[in-house]
Amino acid sequence: GIQVEQSPPDLILQEGANSTLRCNFSDSVNNLQWFHQNPWGQLINLFYIPSGTKQNGRLSATTVATERYSLLYISSSQTTDSGVYFCAVEVAGGADGLTFGKGTHLIIQP
Amino acid sequence: EAGVTQSPTHLIKTRGQQATLRCSPISGHTSVYWYQQALGLGLQFLLWYDEGEERNRGNFPPRFSGRQFPNYSSELNVNALELEDSALYLCASSLGSYSNQPQHFGDGTRLSIL
Numbered sequence: 001g002i003q004v005e006q007s008p009p010d011l012i013l014q015e016g017a018n019s020t021l022r023c024n025f026s027d028s029v030n031n032l033q034w035f036h037q038n039p040w041g042q043l044i045n046l047f048y049i050p051s052g053t054k055q056n057g058r059l060s061a062t063t064v065a066t067e068r069y070s071l072l073y074i075s076s077s078q079t080t081d082s083g084v085y086f087c088a089v090e091v092a093g094g095a096d097g098l099t100f101g102k103g104t105h106l107i108i109q110p
Numbered sequence: 111e112a113g114v115t116q117s118p119t120h121l122i123k124t125r126g127q128q129a130t131l132r133c134s135p136i137s138g139h140t141s142v143y144w145y146q147q148a149l150g151l152g153l154q155f156l157l158w159y160d161e162g163e164e165r166n167r168g169n170f171p172p173r174f175s176g177r178q179f180p181n182y183s184s185e186l187n188v189n190a191l192e193l194e195d196s197a198l199y200l201c202a203s204s205l206g207s208y209s210n211q212p213q214h215f216g217d218g219t220r221l222s223i224l
Contacts, residue, residue, distance in 0.1 A: 030210050041147075041198050041218050048212035086153065090213075095166045097143045097155035098202075098213060 002027045006087055006101035013077055014109055021072040021104045023087030031090035032063050033098065034072050038083045046072070046085075077108045112137065114216035116201050122222045123191050131186040131219045135203030142184040143204070143213060144176065148197035156199075159184055160206070188221075196223045 003026040013019055025032070034046040047054050047061040049070065054061055058078075063070040074081055084105050088098040115134045123129050135142050144156040155168040159178035167174075173189040182203075188195055198220050202213040 031212065033212055035215075041220070043200060043215040043218075045212065045214060050210070088153075095158070096168070097145070097158055097166075098153075099155070100153040102152055 004101040010105045012107045018075045023070040029089040030092045035086045079108045082108045116216035129188045133201030134183045139203035141204045143202040145200045146197045
């Protein structure tokens with residue numbers, strides 16, 4: 001099956017800092033999503049971005065499908081940004097659902 | 111518009127018992143997916159239902175089963191519970207199996223096996 005690798009696994013930053021999270025995947029995909037899982041376990045949709053660039057406030061994402069990677073940018077970090085960020089991909093047809101990476105655990109310190 | 115809803119929020123069972131988890135998709139969504147997030151194992155695909163049929167399952171034993179009802183809501187049943195079944199179970203819905211649409215997740219059911 002498809003492999004999804006996220007880096008870095010852990011990231012500790014001060015409030016106000018910027019960060020870049022990376023997701024590499026091993027095959028062509030027709031769906032790529034970024035999620036933020038908060039301490040209560042809720043999985044919050046950030047972006048649906050199989051290709052191209054999107055922005056939502058302080059967050060933006062870019063997927064280069066031909067090179068099989070995606071980047072999530074967080075600017076001016078706030079303590080509420082803390083949590084685990086997951087990249088998930090789906091191959092054509094969606095028969096195997098989303099395949100998740102292991103996540104990046106982000107801690108924003110005040 | 112209501113999101114994906116799951117019940118119960120928490121469920122405590124003992125080994126050997128059966129658990130039933132429920133999921134209501136977003137209105138208009140026909141596909142329902144189930145995922146397991148166990149400690150140390152990450153998020154893993156469990157089952158996929160679309161238009162009332164089981165379309166695919168992940169690498170889980172047959173004691174994990176479920177169904178999708180005519181209103182597209184879904185149940186996940188876990189029989190003969192084992193300690194390793196303790197996990198957060200997440201349900202997601204999407205517009206359809208081949209529509210290249212994002213999956214939207216519920217808040218999950220936390221299943222604890224004593």
